[in-house]
Amino acid sequence: MSFASLTRLLILAALWGGSFLFMRIISPELGASATAFGRAALGAFGLIALVAIMRVPMRFKGRFLATLALGAINSGLPFLLFAWASRSLPTGYSAILNATTPLMAVAVGSLVFGERVTGAKILGVLLGVAGVAVLTGAAPLSAPVQAAGGITACLLATACYALAGFLTTRWIAQRGGLDSRLVALGSQAGAMLLLLPFAAWQLAQEPIALQRVPAGVWWSLLALGMLCTSLGYVLYFRLIADVGALKALTVTFVIPLFGLFWGWLVLDEPVGWAHGVGGGLIAVALWLVLRISSMPTTRRTKAA
Numbered sequence: 001m002s003f004a005s006l007t008r009l010l011i012l013a014a015l016w017g018g019s020f021l022f023m024r025i026i027s028p029e030l031g032a033s034a035t036a037f038g039r040a041a042l043g044a045f046g047l048i049a050l051v052a053i054m055r056v057p058m059r060f061k062g063r064f065l066a067t068l069a070l071g072a073i074n075s076g077l078p079f080l081l082f083a084w085a086s087r088s089l090p091t092g093y094s095a096i097l098n099a100t101t102p103l104m105a106v107a108v109g110s111l112v113f114g115e116r117v118t119g120a121k122i123l124g125v126l127l128g129v130a131g132v133a134v135l136t137g138a139a140p141l142s143a144p145v146q147a148a149g150g151i152t153a154c155l156l157a158t159a160c161y162a163l164a165g166f167l168t169t170r171w172i173a174q175r176g177g178l179d180s181r182l183v184a185l186g187s188q189a190g191a192m193l194l195l196l197p198f199a200a201w202q203l204a205q206e207p208i209a210l211q212r213v214p215a216g217v218w219w220s221l222l223a224l225g226m227l228c229t230s231l232g233y234v235l236y237f238r239l240i241a242d243v244g245a246l247k248a249l250t251v252t253f254v255i256p257l258f259g260l261f262w263g264w265l266v267l268d269e270p271v272g273w274a275h276g277v278g279g280g281l282i283a284v285a286l287w288l289v290l291r292i293s294s295m296p297t298t299r300r301t302k303a304a
Contacts, residue, residue, distance in 0.1 A: 005242050012235040013251050017258025019228035020094040021266055022220040023086040029217045030208060032087065035224075036079035037192065037199035042225020043075075043233075044188035047181065050234060056181050066171040067183055071190025074164030078157035079191060080198065085150035085157075090269045095259020096131075096279045097154035099252045102289045103128040103282075104155070104162035113166050124288035131281030134274055180237040188229070253283055 026035045051058070060067065085094055103125050109115030132151065172178050239248040256279050263269035 043229030046230025067186025068190035071187030091263030
């Protein structure tokens with residue numbers, strides 16, 4: 001990996017690790033639904049600007065509805081679940097649990113799409129489960145029931161990410177492909193459509209006194225939508241183009257470090273042994289799954 005690509009990867013990890021910090025700041029003030037909708041809306045506007053500046057032709061080739069549906073699964077539901085979880089979970093916990101996405105891909109692939117599961121992948125999933133158990137059982141959380149609900153929400157969000165990965169292959173890639181920037185834009189539009197009724201219902205039940213919301217919350221929402229979402233997509237797709245999808249996925253190893261760092265630096269959240277042990281188990285699990293996943297591709301390349 002070149003220095004430029006490594007720099008992009010670290011910036012992306014810092015941004016996506018920071019997204020959990022911003023949600024931790026925003027959600028208690030605006031609520032989970034409004035936070036998720038604001039993130040999707042700002043992300044969509046940022047991507048519209050990007051597409052316009054780069055003069056990307058708006059040709060969805062009959063797959064616009066597919067991108068909307070993918071957005072509901074890959075952005076809308078996870079944004080809502082992570083925003084809800086951030087009301088009870090410290091920043092570092094959400095960031096570490098987000099790293100279980102490749103492990104969820106193994107489970108979803110085998111249970112739903114008939115993917116072959118190797119012994120190493122099973123071991124990786126078991127280590128990941130052990131890591132989550134360490135985080136859950138040893139965490140110094142003041143409200144265990146709420147924390148368990150937050151952890152469950154994070155795991156459901158990563159399951160959505162995993163499911164969307166397989167659906168993207170079937171609905172987009174296997175039908176001729178589509179410009180990744182258009183996929184990202186359609187996804188954020190789909191997330192907005194899904195989240196709009198949730199946000200409207202929340203605001204009807206609990207109106208927000210806008211004048212009482214601290215300025216830092218609005219700045220955090222702007223950063224969450226424009227930097228973590230819009231710019232994050234740009235960097236991620238550039239990484240995929242430069243180094244390939246597998247190496248781009250290694251960003252999942254670095255995001256928890258930034259999540260822990262931002263939570264400690266900004267919110268003074270404690271960092272304990274549970275983070276090290278639980279995060280370490282999940283990191284080893286990710287290494288097993290991603291390393292084993294790359295082997296068949298390498299062998300096919302040599303054979304060709």
